[in-house]
Amino acid sequence: MAETLTKPHDEEPLIEGNQTYASLTETVAGVVQRQKDHPKAWFVAFVLGFGLVNVLLLSITYLVYMGIGIWGNNQPVAWSFDIINFVWWIGIGHAGTLISAILLLMRQEWRTSINRFAEAMTIFAVMCAGMYPLLHTGRPWVAYWLLPYPNILAMWPQPRSPLVWDVFAVSTYMTVSILFWYTGLVPDLATLRDRVKNRFAKVLAGMGSLGWRGSAKHWMRYEQAYIILAGLSTPLVLSVHTIVSFDFAVSILPGWQATIFPPYFVAGAVYAGFAMVLTFMIPMRRWYRIEHLVTMNHIDWMAKIMLTTGLIVFYGYIVEVFYAWYSANPYEQFMMWNRWHGPYAPAYWLLILCNGVIPQLLWSKKNRRNLKLVFAVSLVVSLGMWLERFIIIPVSLHRDFLPSSWGMYYPTIWDFGMFFGTIGFFVMMMFLFVRFIPMISIFEVRELWSRIRPQRAEVKEVEA
């Protein structure tokens, strides 16, 4: 696959049109410089996001005041929306790291136009995810006990617990993502520093760029560090979702205790992540007139990756069924039966539809290049991935070993408040990002251009 992707099959270039370093810089940096003319859509989206953020704040306040009881969680379903959303968001985050790190290592040049954007998405998604483990605890004000620090209680976290692994994994992931993102940002901030007129913005950019001056020596060390960071992030991103899947895999609950989980969670994460990138990129490239940087090829390739990971995930579903049968374990078998015929069966079949069936549309190139359709599919996939976690968490919990303690789970408005609240937060942050930070890595685009542009002679002609 790497092969086919490196050289665009048809002759469409990675950057379209006759560009110069200046024009490329202008396109991207211009978005930040020209604060006046932002598309209407920006304001609509921002206001929407901001509104939902207030819902989030309200939900959190009431939650901390009253307790987890305001949610639908109960015995036996002690985890539900809280952990569903946590896993969902973490998953979404993964696409960013994947694009910026793995594709970098695979020398996928087309990543250049989307990595900055995807990385930003990672950071905000992880922020959303991070809220849940903290807030889902019964006593959030002592949640810091999960951190190891010498204290007068002589107590430590219990490192056998996947939740402690989560703490380390998620915080590491957050830190590394920010470092990676910021490192990539420094040269572009230098560009802004040198371009923007507004004194205040200039100083801000100046501070952010750490006095970057594009020295060749700096560039060399920079690239060394950058590529190794990528090398580190790659196993990291895999480990993070593996560990998240351990939250379930190390338990003894039918439907949780499955060796397939790590790969299948990671694939799912990438799947959801690319869906989210597309959901944002498709409108953005139009609104900000960057179609020549984020070309139809990009859409096409992302769609392909979605299709691939989607198939892996679907394989996961099949394997789960196989295990249930092959294990000859009555509890496992009942778990599967319950998914198919139990009270939550509709959710399961909807999941199969969203994640298994609909994405098959992407086999056809025509569809992959049909923006509306790809956009729709990515929304469907996002929903599907959420449903997958719904099936895994509450539906496995609500009927486990002793029929006497079986129960049902019904979410409350506060469950939804938290969920949509974080979505609002994500949207708001993304739109603040595109407005104040170059949404495409300018220096990498220049670098790419310097290699793929037509021969200089032709350029001269064009200029003449």
Place this chain on the structure above:
Amino acid sequence: MEETKTQTGLDIEEIRRRLRGERGQRYWRSLEEVAETPEFQQFLEDEFPNRSSLLDLDRRSFLKVMGASLALAGLSGCRFLPKEKIVPYVKAPEEVVPGKPTYYATAMPFAGSSIGLIAKAVMGRPIKLEGNESHPWSLGASDVFSQAAILTLYDPDRGTTVKNRGFVATWEEFLAEARKVLPQAKGVRLVVGDAASPTLERQLAEFQKVYPGAKIVRHDPVSRTNALEGAKIALGREALPVHDFSKARVVLAVDADFLASMPGSVRYAREFAGTRRVDEKNQSLSRLYCVEPAPTPTGILADHRLPIAQADLEGFLQHVAYLVGAASQPGAANLAPESFWNGLAKDLRSAGAQAAVVVGDACTPAAHALAIAIQAKLGSVGSTVRYVAAPRPRSDLRLSALLEELESGAADAVLFLQANPVYSSGLGERLAKAIGKAKLSACFDLYETETAAACMWYLPAPHFLEDWSDARALDGTVSIVQPLVEPLHDTLSVHSLLPALMNRPSEPLAEVRKTWSVDDKTWRTWLNEGVSSVPKAAEVPVPPTLQVPAGGARRVDGFEVAIRPDPTVWDGTFANNGWLQELPKPFTKLTWDNAVHLSFSAAESLKVSNGDVVRVTLGERSVEGPAWILPGLAKNTVLLHLGYGRRAGGRVAEGAGFDVYPLTSEDSPWGGVGARVEKTGKRAVLASAQMHFSMEGRDIVRMGTMEEYRRNPSLKPEHAHGEAPRDLTLYSDEEKRREQEGVQQWGMAIDLNLCMGCNACVTACQAENNIPVVGKDQVQRGRDMHWIRIDHYYGPRAGDGSGDNPTHVVQPINCMQCENAPCEPVCPVAATVHSHEGLNQMVYNRCVGTRYCSNNCPYKVRRFNYLNYQFAQKNFDRKEDIPLLKLLNNPDVTVRGRGVMEKCTYCVQRINAARIEAKKKGRDIRDGEVVTACQQACPSQAIVFGDMSDPNSRVSQIKRNQRNYALLGELNTRPRTTYLARVTNPNPEIEA
């Protein structure tokens, strides 16, 4: 002032006044009275620091702690509690050692009988009731009602002062009024409840001398009249049967729940259990036949259970009498298959003196008479049963007669002594109006009941733990009811009230001693023992041959209504008791509601499903309530429970369930035939603590017949996986085994052969471990907090397939204290880890509430405080915080605040107390020194707890029984709580 009362149930002003010390200083009194004041809060805080709670930490200094903790690493938190005061006594009471409990023997009057109890008090606060070993009708065990009675003591909704037409008044005013009216009243009537107190009887008799023409009306909604009448028919004298099941080899229970709800059941359960223990040596089981319209806990243990309409029971007994030769003509032979009759008759005859026939109070007098005849014929009178004189005389006047008198004005002064006929009789509204006509009407009761609302005067009665009295048990055994605290409220003992009405004021203690003029020494021994040496009730002789009129079956057309006291709130007396309201009822596991119980086939024919509101019409009266399908009901029997639909009597009681009394009448308190049931189209939400009643073919409750047991003593099903082999593990156990060497290892065994699911353990655990009540809404969301629950399943052999007579099995489930506890490795903060004694410890103050442990618990025994449940009665947001309830808390158990996980601890507080005492004596804990709350309460001693490392301990011996098995053992959790498979003893000659 009126306001404060109704809101807090405690009169602040009053307390302030008393605090100013106007009553001089009487220690207990002041302790209770200052309950509201900050001083008192501090007092509790410091005199028994154990009492106070995480909750307090959370509430009082949540912000401080939070802010600080975030700012500074490693703060202990305790610094941030406000500076506290230690309030010492002025004069230390002799008998009290601070922080040490004191125990008093007393007795609880209940349902015309009584049970002997030991009350545990800490610093003057009664906090727990246990059975009294030396009391013949407790034998150290107890039932749900005696376990829950302690909550009523602290119930904030209890009446606190005298009221006149709803306005606060004083006793003086009432007595003045009464003394004025009574002498020239045309007819003085006393309506007394079911209390069986000799002193009260003596005073009533005296009252009738002082006020000639005064009549006594006995009102007990759950009456034993039929039994008395039956005895009259057979023996010519009113008498009650007293059984001895320890001698019984064959028991025929006819609609008689003698193991759980009949008076005397606590002792009966113990006796019966004695005949049901099976191991290698003893393999002779008694056999129990149950014939009943509605399934009862007794029916659960039956070897043969036959659902029969209650109208047919008489005919059934007639036929039994015929078959054993106690009656000349046959009865309703069509009720059971031939083989059943033969088998039963053969068993009864061969058992002879060792046969017992128990007949429920709902059976007709004729049925009771027949039972007596049968036992006389079998010669079992004197061995398995004897008949004793009733503990108290009958009414002078029927309630209906009283009603007419009141309406006609023939009676114009009526006093209700702990009786609530306006609610608990079919006469309801009419009676209420009639009472209004009387010149003087007063209601003396714990709560401001419906009757109180109808009377001019409400007189607050003391709780039995606040009052001197005496009570007779089933066989006439007299116990002295001893108070533990001075009355919390402005109450007056009934034993002082009556004398006061007779113009000779007197103290209750004096009155009780007057009844039993014995010297102080004897008196003191009575108090210590909890049992008096007063002769028991006289036995009624049974002639060798006696003739009884033939009984016959009434035709059942349409449905028949069977009305029974509720298994948890009884006749409504306990309707305001949150523990009992939330106690899942046997079979249905319903909480906070009663229901119209229908059999499968009835539900099918009516197209009714659980929660459909139906109208039940009997005669011209009808009630509406939500339907609930109860497999095991006789096909056309509709079971209704009393005690709900209270219109007054406390915030907990009001609004729960629907009132069934309108369908009752004095002549037919137990329902009747010819009822109609129709759908109303409305739906109601019921909160059931269990939703799924099938074992799904899983190896959960192991059971089998005697033959099966002989063939396969473990009774492990072929398909079942069984316990995982010990060596199947990644890690070696060596390390852990070394750590457990020389340390006592706690374990528990529960014999499913003895458990009939009476719920006593559940309530006992709730009382011992400060377990909160969460309310209907939360139960419905699946957040009930019980640490031990009784799982109910329809057994493997589901009766005749119609689902109308399935085998019922119950299984008490508490924390299994797994050796490989799945909950522990997943806890991120080590809030739940293992002790060297093998306890799965739960450290509340370390818990951050991730709930992961609960997810990973295959038994789902962990409970999470989703909201602040403590000290609330009904509303579980932080608004409701009832200080009075704090007095009830066990100081040795942390009160859990919201956001922490909790679960059964094997009563670790009791283990620690025992250990400390043992260590002070320089030894280890002896077997039997630690008794868990559930074990202590269990009437049939199905629960045994002890040290597994000692091969001679009782628990070790029992765990060696081949029937012993680990629940979900295949998960290799290695539970410390194990079960003994259930063995039934059906008659091989009867095909099921």
Place this chain on the structure above:
Amino acid sequence: MARLFSPVANTIARASLVAAVALPVGAIVMGSVVSRSPANTNVGVAFEQPVPFSHAHHSIELGIDCRYCHTSVTKSSSAGIPSTETCMSCHSQIWTDSPLLEPVRQSWAEGKPIRFASTGEVGWNRVAKVPEFVYFNHSIHIARGIQCNECHGNIQEQHMTAKGKPFFMKWCLDCHRKPEKALYVDEQQPALTPQEKVFAFYRKIQEGAKLSARELALKKGRDYQPSTEELRKGQELVQQLNIKVKTLADCSICHR
């Protein structure tokens, strides 16, 4: 190009880097220091009391046994706070008109708990307290021969009563993990049972008998590091008393 920053900016930049690292670290260090200091633990902080009761005066100068006031210390979890009656048993005879004792007499007269003359607050200010969720039992510790001073510091020397030790979980565990550190036999009167030894120690203090280094440290409320020899003896005691050390650090020993 007009430069954006002047040379001094470099210095500022580096300084701010240092600060960015130093500040959080400093905050955490500060936090842990404060949390272990009297500001948090109250060790050695004497509160105002309704009556300026002096343990030094009563226990050493007058030689009153601890158990005279703390009646239940050997029987129960709670040591017990003396009732007004207890105070009056002497102070109805001596210092009968001392203004300092007015609150006691008033309490006795009114039959109400003692209160601050100034504010009217009821009761004594609590000095030694473990959190609510900790279940400490005095009697077993005394029975094992743990001196009051192990937890209450130099109580016999205090004129104004103050908390002697920090009462951290870590501090409790220190003994619960190595009880041999605190267990010892009084060489001068080895026959005594551990419990007798506890109170004999205070008689020794009163009589001014000569104290071993350990006893001196106890009296002064100082931490004492026992020698290996003493530790060995301590071990023997642990054996004799059949103390199951490994269970002592189990959560349920103190938390229920």
Place this chain on the structure above:
Amino acid sequence: MSHAIEVSQGPKVYGYIAEFEEAEQLVQAARKTAEAGYRDFDAYSPFPIHGLPEAMRFKDARVPWIIFFCGVIGAIVGYGLQYYVTVFDYPMNVGGRPNHSWVQYIPITFECTVLFAALGAVVGMFGLNGLPRPYHPVFEAKNFERASEDRFFLVIEASDGKFDAEATRRFLESLGPTEVNLVEAEEV
């Protein structure tokens, strides 16, 4: 010879800067400059240019090593912490698992490794680059703002032993830049 030009006060000379339009030109220029024996010179470009460091005969492999060692430390810290906590400081029986359940310590060990290595990478890289350094003499050069956009610069610094005002300027002009300028800075 570096004292050929004496600047007693006022701005000091930082060096000569040559501006180019194309990356290739810069690479050529850099190679020639290095061949000409200049040492203290640097090239500035709006994006990393492959072959440029080689052309400048500039080598530095310290960053990878820093990262490696940080990673190792991270691993030790991660595993060590867990081992210390569960085996030495407060061993507890957790669900019957041995105190040293190494299998379950792997995830945290891995995460710590990555965390430390990543921090090492970023801190090391910027550290070796001497950043943050908001002020640098070269910022005072003419047109230098375009170094972050579309222009390529070569600076020969006055500190170079071979630096000579005239010769160096001529040398730079010989490389075919768009223009050559003297860089004077407040501080060098």
